[in-house]
Amino acid sequence: MPPNAQRSGAGQKRTRRGASNNARSAGAAKRARTGDASSRGARREARRDTSNESSGDSSGDSDSGSDDGDGDDGKALKLPRMPAPEGVPELPSELQTQCSKWLSSARERHRDSSQRFAAGVPPINEDRYQAMTSLVRDPLWSDADTAALEQQTQAMADFIAARKRNSELDQLWRLVPRLMKCLPPSLFDGNDMAVDSDGNGTVDIGGTQMANPVWSPAFCDGLRHLVVHPFFNGSPALLAIAMQYAVKLRTNDRRQWPLVNPTTDGFIDALATAFRAPHPAQSIREVHTSARRPFLQQGKVLPPISALFREMEESIRIPAAQSNAASDPFAPYTVTTADLKGVAKAIDNLHINGAPALWSTELNLKWVRSGMRSNDLPAGVAGVTRAIQKAHRRSVQAEILQTRRPPAPSNVSSSSATLGPSQSSSGSNSDLAGAQAEIQRLRAEVEAARQHDAELGRLRGEVEAAQQQQAELQRLRAEAEAAKELSARQQAEIEKLKAENSELLRDAAYDDDFDGYDGDGEFAGDATPAHSWAATPKSPPPQGDPGVISAVQRDALASATFDSMWLNAAVVSERQPGRLCAVEYRLGRSMPPRQWGN
Known part of the structure; x- marks a missing residue:
């Protein structure tokens, strides 16, 4: 069968189904307007009369879950399908089906919740x-x-x-x-x-x-x-x-x-x-x-x-x-x-x-x-x-x-505590006195509570002040530890500088044998350097020999504070490799000669 014919057949089936539903609705509405309403009312009145006879009263309020009392059996009434009011379009059959499913689902959920309510909150026996x-x-x-x-x-x-x-x-x-x-x-x-x-x-x-x-x-x-x-x-x-x-x-x-x-x-x-x-x-x-x-x-x-x-x-x-x-x-x-x-x-x-x-x-x-x-x-x-x-x-x-019953232990006198409720006027006066004493006791308790609150506030303030002092003490301790560490590092640096200074002073200390230096790179007379390597021509001083002053050592000597001390240093002349020339160097001020090594 072609698709168009199939759709046409389905549409005709829906039309016939809708017409049938409308017919049933009209019939149900007619029955509801005639005999059904009266029969439901009669059944309701019969149940109400039976309930009144059994309880010995004339009440119609049953608390059965609905206002008219029709739900005593726990089942929902199956109401007839009513036609749509005049001027209101009737729902399509698909929506009617969905609404029917929704109502069935809601009824099922309500039944389940009612069972849970009955189990969780049972009636009192x-x-x-x-x-x-x-x-x-x-x-x-x-x-x-x-x-x-x-x-x-x-x-x-x-x-x-x-x-x-x-x-x-x-x-x-x-x-x-x-x-x-x-x-x-x-x-x-x-x-x-x-x-x-x-x-x-x-x-x-x-x-x-x-x-x-x-x-x-x-x-x-x-x-x-x-x-x-x-x-x-x-x-x-x-x-x-x-x-x-x-x-x-x-x-x-x-x-x-x-x-x-x-x-x-x-x-x-x-x-x-x-x-x-x-x-x-x-x-x-x-x-x-x-x-x-x-x-x-x-x-x-x-x-x-x-x-x-x-x-x-x-x-x-x-x-x-x-x-x-x-x-x-x-x-x-x-x-x-x-x-x-x-x-x-x-x-x-x-x-x-x-x-x-x-x-x-x-x-x-x-x-x-x-x-x-x-x-x-x-x-x-x-x-x-x-x-x-x-x-x-x-x-x-x-x-x-x-x-x-005797009152609780309080300021009430023992005589008033033993009096009964049906005694003479003296008993009433004693009861009044006891009530006044009880009021005074309660007022005293209120005042004590206020004082307790004030004392509690004071103690809280002291605790907060102690906590602040503790925090300040911890901060000072941390600063002291940091100062100790800094002092230790500074002391180590000082010791290191002292050692370097001693080494520099030891390496730079020479005799006055270089006084014969004539300024031209030659030694005058029999003046001979005190170091044995100074007389060896064309042989550079050994690596690390204290007779050679490097640039670092020169800067260190220049930054020293011994202004009154004269030192003699031997350097390698650039013009005459292997020869030594005496250089006169004063701490704090340099007097470079014509030949100055690197």
């Missing part, structure tokens, strides 16, 4: 959940105390039971135990923090102001975006550090910041040292910068928490003056919805070399929700309500037990 919510067994606690506690917290339990439906709160109470291994209030109670969820931080229960355990939907939504994010790696302490830093920035808090390092990285230890004392003259960002500087100077890589702090400093507005809470040294860090959103925004803005460093908080929350199931504890709205009630009772029990 009943025993662990009961250990989180039940009252603590303690020798200082009795059954009578439990009955009294039930009566004391009944008003709060009724308030919690009457709460409005809050799907964000319900989901938060399922996410935190699974990912953080604790209850949501524990994220704040044990980290010197309080909650102000959109202005309803406290409620009036029986004329008593209490912390509201029912947080607002916006606050719960902001918190669940953080607890599920891998940046905090399931660490409540690391999440608490980020939330506290957001509060410090928002309130311009320049108090000391007691930090506990939950990681193996030394940067948080350096940060804790930098924030150990109040810093009224330094901003929070300046203190953070001073903690970063030594690591950068040593070429070390800073941890991600420092990069998160930098992003928070850029995104959170810092007021010019401190807030009232920030001026109280014992006030807790009150976390608001804006603080949670500030931390989430900083995580979303983290970049490395211009590329996003992490998944966004919104995308990560959707991924985690897709791996959650409706049977995660606490199940249902009623289960969450009971969990909040039990968590409140447990919190009140912890406060009572704290008052019954």
Whole structure:
């Protein structure tokens, strides 16, 4: 078959396939508009009713990975193929095939990641959940105390039971135990923090102001975006550090910041040292910068928490003056919805070399929700309500037990340490005195820490001065060694010059026998040179004979300082080879005769 015919046949096949696909799409769309939608809705309502009957509540929030609860079986629905909207061209069949492959690949990757999530972060079992919510067994606690506690917290339990439906709160109470291994209030109670969820931080229960355990939907939504994010790696302490830093920035808090390092990285230890004392003259960002500087100077890589702090400093507005809470040294860090959103925004803005460093908080929350199931504890709205009630009772029990335990050894008097929590007004006065003594002790510790810092700075200065002196001593020692070497070389040169001078003087020393020299190259009278070779005509002096003065020796003699000394030297006359002629030479000034040898 010719190539053109083959291409024509292939084009006809694609046309027929596209027409068939369009027909199937139209039929599927018609079914979706008629019976399929109603059947899916009926199935959804049936599952919802069954879930409500089993859990004893009327909630439709299942946390099953999708907002409408259709994913309880863990499989994605096979949606019918819909025709393209009017005015929008339909994708070519080749692109439809590629999109289908891409969707299949994405579904497979999601299934694999969900399995990894289930294996890495399994749901908590009943025993662990009961250990989180039940009252603590303690020798200082009795059954009578439990009955009294039930009566004391009944008003709060009724308030919690009457709460409005809050799907964000319900989901938060399922996410935190699974990912953080604790209850949501524990994220704040044990980290010197309080909650102000959109202005309803406290409620009036029986004329008593209490912390509201029912947080607002916006606050719960902001918190669940953080607890599920891998940046905090399931660490409540690391999440608490980020939330506290957001509060410090928002309130311009320049108090000391007691930090506990939950990681193996030394940067948080350096940060804790930098924030150990109040810093009224330094901003929070300046203190953070001073903690970063030594690591950068040593070429070390800073941890991600420092990069998160930098992003928070850029995104959170810092007021010019401190807030009232920030001026109280014992006030807790009150976390608001804006603080949670500030931390989430900083995580979303983290970049490395211009590329996003992490998944966004919104995308990560959707991924985690897709791996959650409706049977995660606490199940249902009623289960969450009971969990909040039990968590409140447990919190009140912890406060009572704290008052019954003897305080740590301090300046508190022994009489106040033995008083119980339910005694008369004298006991209250003793408790107040003990609290004041504890405050004085803490202030003394702060002052001691400041003095310790000053002493440490002084010692560091002394060490640096000693190091400088040591370096100066090493330099002087090196210069002394160099001077010794130079002196040795100079001494050797002097000895060498002395030896050469002695040799020159010895070679140039003659008797006064040359006084008969008549100036014409002849000896007058019986004047005879003292050297035996001088009388031998036509025989040059032997090589190296001291009677011959070379040019080098002549220059050396000329540079000598014996100006008062006269020397006689015998040289070979150029005009009369083999004959000797006496030359009178004075050190320091040459008097060349007519015949002068080379």
